[in-house]
Amino acid sequence: MVCEIWTPNRNTDKSIHQQIFHYLEDRIITGEWPAGYKLTPQRKLAEELNVHRSTIVNVLEDLKSSGLIEGQKGSATRVTTNINAFLTNGNRVNWDFRIKNAIYKESPPFLKTINNLELDSNIIQLSRAELADGFFPKYQMREITRLVGENLNYLGKEDPKGYFPLRESIARHLKNYGINTSPDCILVTSGATQGLQLIALGLLEKGSTVFLDTPSYLYSRHAFQSAGINLRGVSMDEKGMIPFEICNLRNYQNRAAIYSIPSFHNPTGIVMPPSRRNSILEMCLKQRLPLIEDDVYRDLWIDEPTPPPMKSMEGGNSVLYVGSLSKSLSPGLRIGWTVANKQVIERLADIKLQLDNGSSILPQHIAYEWLKGQFYNEYLMEIRKKLRVRRDFLLYMLEKHLGGIASWKVPTGGFFIWVNLNKCKSVHHLYLRLLNRGILIHPGSIYNEDRHNYVRLSFSYASMEELEEGIVVLAEELLKL
Amino acid sequence: MVCEIWTPNRNTDKSIHQQIFHYLEDRIITGEWPAGYKLTPQRKLAEELNVHRSTIVNVLEDLKSSGLIEGQKGSATRVTTNINAFLTNGNRVNWDFRIKNAIYKESPPFLKTINNLELDSNIIQLSRAELADGFFPKYQMREITRLVGENLNYLGKEDPKGYFPLRESIARHLKNYGINTSPDCILVTSGATQGLQLIALGLLEKGSTVFLDTPSYLYSRHAFQSAGINLRGVSMDEKGMIPFEICNLRNYQNRAAIYSIPSFHNPTGIVMPPSRRNSILEMCLKQRLPLIEDDVYRDLWIDEPTPPPMKSMEGGNSVLYVGSLSKSLSPGLRIGWTVANKQVIERLADIKLQLDNGSSILPQHIAYEWLKGQFYNEYLMEIRKKLRVRRDFLLYMLEKHLGGIASWKVPTGGFFIWVNLNKCKSVHHLYLRLLNRGILIHPGSIYNEDRHNYVRLSFSYASMEELEEGIVVLAEELLKL
Ligand SMILES: Cc1ncc(COP(=O)(O)O)c(C=O)c1O
Ligand SMILES: Cc1ncc(COP(=O)(O)O)c(C=O)c1O
Numbered sequence: 033m034v035c036e037i038w039t040p041n042r043n044t045d046k047s048i049h050q051q052i053f054h055y056l057e058d059r060i061i062t063g064e065w066p067a068g069y070k071l072t073p074q075r076k077l078a079e080e081l082n083v084h085r086s087t088i089v090n091v092l093e094d095l096k097s098s099g100l101i102e103g104q105k106g107s108a109t110r111v112t113t114n115i116n117a118f119l120t121n122g123n124r125v126n127w128d129f130r131i132k133n134a135i136y137k138e139s140p141p142f143l144k145t146i147n148n149l150e151l152d153s154n155i156i157q158l159s160r161a162e163l164a165d166g167f168f169p170k171y172q173m174r175e176i177t178r179l180v181g182e183n184l185n186y187l188g189k190e191d192p193k194g195y196f197p198l199r200e201s202i203a204r205h206l207k208n209y210g211i212n213t214s215p216d217c218i219l220v221t222s223g224a225t226q227g228l229q230l231i232a233l234g235l236l237e238k239g240s241t242v243f244l245d246t247p248s249y250l251y252s253r254h255a256f257q258s259a260g261i262n263l264r265g266v267s268m269d270e271k272g273m274i275p276f277e278i279c280n281l282r283n284y285q286n287r288a289a290i291y292s293i294p295s296f297h298n299p300t301g302i303v304m305p306p307s308r309r310n311s312i313l314e315m316c317l318k319q320r321l322p323l324i325e326d327d328v329y330r331d332l333w334i335d336e337p338t339p340p341p342m343k344s345m346e347g348g349n350s351v352l353y354v355g356s357l358s359k360s361l362s363p364g365l366r367i368g369w370t371v372a373n374k375q376v377i378e379r380l381a382d383i384k385l386q387l388d389n390g391s392s393i394l395p396q397h398i399a400y401e402w403l404k405g406q407f408y409n410e411y412l413m414e415i416r417k418k419l420r421v422r423r424d425f426l427l428y429m430l431e432k433h434l435g436g437i438a439s440w441k442v443p444t445g446g447f448f449i450w451v452n453l454n455k456c457k458s459v460h461h462l463y464l465r466l467l468n469r470g471i472l473i474h475p476g477s478i479y480n481e482d483r484h485n486y487v488r489l490s491f492s493y494a495s496m497e498e499l500e501e502g503i504v505v506l507a508e509e510l511l512k513l
Numbered sequence: 514m515v516c517e518i519w520t521p522n523r524n525t526d527k528s529i530h531q532q533i534f535h536y537l538e539d540r541i542i543t544g545e546w547p548a549g550y551k552l553t554p555q556r557k558l559a560e561e562l563n564v565h566r567s568t569i570v571n572v573l574e575d576l577k578s579s580g581l582i583e584g585q586k587g588s589a590t591r592v593t594t595n596i597n598a599f600l601t602n603g604n605r606v607n608w609d610f611r612i613k614n615a616i617y618k619e620s621p622p623f624l625k626t627i628n629n630l631e632l633d634s635n636i637i638q639l640s641r642a643e644l645a646d647g648f649f650p651k652y653q654m655r656e657i658t659r660l661v662g663e664n665l666n667y668l669g670k671e672d673p674k675g676y677f678p679l680r681e682s683i684a685r686h687l688k689n690y691g692i693n694t695s696p697d698c699i700l701v702t703s704g705a706t707q708g709l710q711l712i713a714l715g716l717l718e719k720g721s722t723v724f725l726d727t728p729s730y731l732y733s734r735h736a737f738q739s740a741g742i743n744l745r746g747v748s749m750d751e752k753g754m755i756p757f758e759i760c761n762l763r764n765y766q767n768r769a770a771i772y773s774i775p776s777f778h779n780p781t782g783i784v785m786p787p788s789r790r791n792s793i794l795e796m797c798l799k800q801r802l803p804l805i806e807d808d809v810y811r812d813l814w815i816d817e818p819t820p821p822p823m824k825s826m827e828g829g830n831s832v833l834y835v836g837s838l839s840k841s842l843s844p845g846l847r848i849g850w851t852v853a854n855k856q857v858i859e860r861l862a863d864i865k866l867q868l869d870n871g872s873s874i875l876p877q878h879i880a881y882e883w884l885k886g887q888f889y890n891e892y893l894m895e896i897r898k899k900l901r902v903r904r905d906f907l908l909y910m911l912e913k914h915l916g917g918i919a920s921w922k923v924p925t926g927g928f929f930i931w932v933n934l935n936k937c938k939s940v941h942h943l944y945l946r947l948l949n950r951g952i953l954i955h956p957g958s959i960y961n962e963d964r965h966n967y968v969r970l971s972f973s974y975a976s977m978e979e980l981e982e983g984i985v986v987l988a989e990e991l992l993k994l
Binding site (some may be wrong): 075093094099124125126127128130131133134135136139140144147150151155162165168170174175177178180181182185186187188189190191200213217221222223225226227229232233234236237238251252254255258259260286318320321322349352358362363364366367373374375376379382383384386387388389390391392393394395398450 | 545562574575578580591593601606607610611612613614616617619620628631632641643646649651654655657658659661662663665666669670672673697698702703704706707710713714715716718719732735736739740741763766801802812818821830831838844845846847848854855856860863864866867868869870871872873874875879895909923
């Protein structure tokens, strides 16, 4: 039916997927392909349009869920039998338009891609920022769940700030870090992610600017942007964020904030020493800027205890402190906390009510059981030993296979080694080649364009064998580039 | 020290709390009250300013968390000893400004007040939209939690759409309602609340208009507004939303949506009959408007099964369907679902990742255990019997004590009786008087100004004795008004 063969244009903003979707949609809406019309088989269509078969599969699935085509697995795909009624009813909401113009922006495609790849158990994960399942304290967790289940009475409406005994035990836990606070000044959140999001929505004016480490954690960057916040990068040296670069923000008045990951920074692994923490906090105090301290890796020190958080220092009430059990215990529990003054916490709790009507109660009870006694601290001691072995092994592998052609700093905790591949010109290329061989890394380029010769390697998730294979292949591909 | 006695002004927008806070803050910042200055005792201050003592207590607490005053329980409250260092450090972030101007708006004060009152176990709750703890299937829930705990292996990163087997079992459950869908078209959310919020952020342009039942559920109204959506009320008759009022929205193009609670509507209890559902859906289809169908009370029918949802009707792919276990099983579990086409669900899942990094896994496993077999359906049969008894009892009490001076329709399910207090001129007054006697109702005025003679009474939460006492007192106070 198609006389001149159309193919997608690779030099536009529109994705190949979108172009094909609209091309096929047009054929149907215009009636060119009538009700019951049998579509060209997937394989053939892929060839004709010169795209991968999986692209066609995805587009067809979307056309199906839009109601334009139908067909069971195995049998041919056809234009929906009652397509005319469907179309004259005019009953097609323009989802594309709505998605594109909605209040929150879509994630950049590379984030979605990496996120999906991180869920693929066939890929060697040098990327996942998460403890391996082998670390998971299965028996303790089962025991605690049993205990919590046994004492379950009622799961009703609760204080939006979170389960009170949990907030008490978090307050006690934070005391170990030198933070003096009370349950009223703590909000239990769905991980650190939600804390950051609530801060963005509840304390920042639309169009405000957040100054943050360059490079910085991808998702928090994106979450701020989605909410309508501008980002400005602040350079780092080997001690973290450079105070001088944030010394002159008075013009922003109440429309700016600082966001930093001072302990085992994602992606560089850098730890801010106490003196630098002092200087950063002082800069914030002088300019009346809130400081968002994202401290999710604090408990994961390997060589020596993490320096005290800025929240614990004099002037700490300008600090919005964000923590979580995701990195040290389990990301699937979704328990984090935000610490701030009471007025701020109430504001954030109010927004949390609007967003999710409060956190689920069971995971809070479980987190409470972990934190109330010495359970969690004892567990951490084990974790640190295991993390050290993995870190040392990855360092050894790097030395063995990349010594001389790459350089790195030894991280003293956390999950990451930030490797400078000296002469590598396109880490994106390397990323694709590794992926082709079943290995996932974070190319520095997704953090910042000028990091085209860095990779973030995580030693927390892959097995020893996988770490070895990953580095061997990385070295091979690097030399081939 | 204060020559002319200042008192708060009751005729301004600023709350009494804010005024007193700023008044005291000024005394300290200006140096009028120097470091170590001993504040007037609370009781005296309350008298001088002619406010309730609890207001003073709250203000002082906030001044304390701002670092301006100090003092242990029992001893006098004083201006912070190192207040000068504190002030010249300039280290006070202007939280007030930030809270007031942030992206999300604060909840209206009455919402916060009612929300707090609903958590007060000393108050008779004719307000809480929740099953009484006596309904809670404690033993089944314990057993299920034990089971889930026993089989726990790992709580790691998961598909942002939610636990796959749960989505499968939700799809099966929805089939009972006539909705044909697949796990790919289902997003597990933190209750219906999060579903509504994701729809607002992910499918509506800033400044869009949502047309909704008048009156309608308070929190969803507020959640849409917080996100920057305009609301327009649509009148209801005894069959629910009136289609004629939404027949002419073409000018809004892609910048409008319809939101309705067709089954056991909150607050009126109205059920849309099938013919009305058809007309509403048709209006949406003709104008290519998405229809947000909030169906959280569906499973709670008492007299006869709820009519099929609009999502199940022809053209149902324009419907964004929102459901939850909060009303029928437990609000503290925080399990809900949104059903839409795959493209939309992926968009919403992407935003969910940004907001909370996914739902907690354990509650999803528990919900799965409830939904996978006949457990939940059998449980519902019990609940319906108990709900019927309570509804009938409340109707009997109304007849006995308010017959002739009030009128109502018999709800055929859900939690609410929407009572017209005929001649009552200020239901807000009545609300305050009842509160004074330890009874909480929802005055119609919080739903809509012109409902000054309605109350929403919930028969789901209070005990029989409490229901009786509540209605007796309501009748007494009504007669006194
Ligand atoms: C710096 C940082 N903050 C926050 C998070 C998210 O933590 P959570 O799972 O507690 O939301 C991560 C996870 O990668 C992270 O690296
Ligand atoms: C109509 C309606 N939608 C949504 C909700 C909130 O439900 P969830 O707890 O599942 O977020 C309620 C609760 O009162 C409600 O009445």
